Amino acid sequence: MKLLPKLFLLVCLAASSVAVILPSPVRATRLENVSQCFSVREMTKSEDVRYFGDATSHCSQEYDAVYVQVSFLDGTGKRLDDGVWAIYWCRPGRREIHEFGIPKSAAGFERVVLRRITTDFAEALGR
Numbered sequence: 319m320k321l322l323p324k325l326f327l328l329v330c331l332a333a334s335s336v337a338v339i340l341p342s343p344v345r346a347t348r349l350e351n352v353s354q355c356f357s358v359r360e361m362t363k364s365e366d367v368r369y370f371g372d373a374t375s376h377c378s379q380e381y382d383a384v385y386v387q388v389s390f391l392d393g394t395g396k397r398l399d400d401g402v403w404a405i406y407w408c409r410p411g412r413r414e415i416h417e418f419g420i421p422k423s424a425a426g427f428e429r430v431v432l433r434r435i436t437t438d439f440a441e442a443l444g445r
Contacts, residue, residue, distance in 0.1 A: 361430040385442030390424035399424040
């Protein structure tokens with residue numbers, strides 16, 4: 319019976335030392351600025367209601383989601399509306415090309431411009 323408390327203590331010490339050795343994913347992601355390592359290469363109008371987004375992750379971390387905030391502009395540069403698109407399970411070195419729909423209020427857009435890149439869902443939706 320005296321062995322059980324010693325074994326419990328040994329397991330607790332081993333677990334705490336592993337936690338100290340392994341980096342916390344939360345701390346690691348805060349050190350990297352995703353807006354600098356995730357690059358949107360191009361956003362191109364494909365149809366009147368759709369556009370392509372071409373992006374590559376040069377980040378050293380894998381992210382559950384990267385959110386890209388965009389604005390839709392008319393031919394004179396006037397902002398029609400804003401939008402957000404996401405890349406899920408964003409891994410280092412991965413290139414993503416996707417086609418996205420636009421909001422109805424952006425009908426007649428001529429250009430899509432980048433506003434911000436973030437991993438924060440609430441920030442991406444403007445909350």
